[in-house]
Amino acid sequence: xxxxxxxxxxxxxxxxxxxxxxxxxxxxxxxxxxxxxxxxxxxxxxxxxxxxxxxxxxxxxxxxxxxxxxxxxxxxxxxxxxxxxxxxxxxxxxxxxxxxxxxxxxxxxxxxxxxxxxxxxxxxx
Numbered sequence: 001x002x003x004x005x006x007x008x009x010x011x012x013x014x015x016x017x018x019x020x021x022x023x024x025x026x027x028x029x030x031x032x033x034x035x036x037x038x039x040x041x042x043x044x045x046x047x048x049x050x051x052x053x054x055x056x057x058x059x060x061x062x063x064x065x066x067x068x069x070x071x072x073x074x075x076x077x078x079x080x081x082x083x084x085x086x087x088x089x090x091x092x093x094x095x096x097x098x099x100x101x102x103x104x105x106x107x108x109x110x111x112x113x114x115x116x117x118x119x120x121x122x123x124x125x
Contacts, residue, residue, distance in 0.1 A: 002026035009119030022078040022095030033103030038091035050103030092118040
């Protein structure tokens with residue numbers, strides 16, 4: 001059974017850092033395009049970053065250089081290191097995987113095969 005479980009969210013102050021983790025079971029992360037999304041209540045889920053099986057990474061332009069996506073094959077985990085957090089980063093963060101080796105930043109949400117249940121990140125000013 002394929003499962004993705006996010007962890008690492010929390011309540012932090014502006015300027016702080018957090019690292020989110022996404023643990024996969026039932027499949028090998030390294031063979032798939034992997035993504036972090038976020039969603040604020042009442043708004044559409046938006047892409048944050050993605051990484052392909054070849055290690056290529058892509059980021060939402062507004063993220064600038066504050067976030068870093070990475071994966072670890074040994075632990076079968078995906079990470080999102082978030083630095084210099086801002087109140088506008090407050091959201092539920094989700095990891096998602098495509099069946100494809102390559103990630104996709106702007107495809108329709110239904111094309112992402114596997115989703116976690118999300119972890120809340122709250123940034124106070």
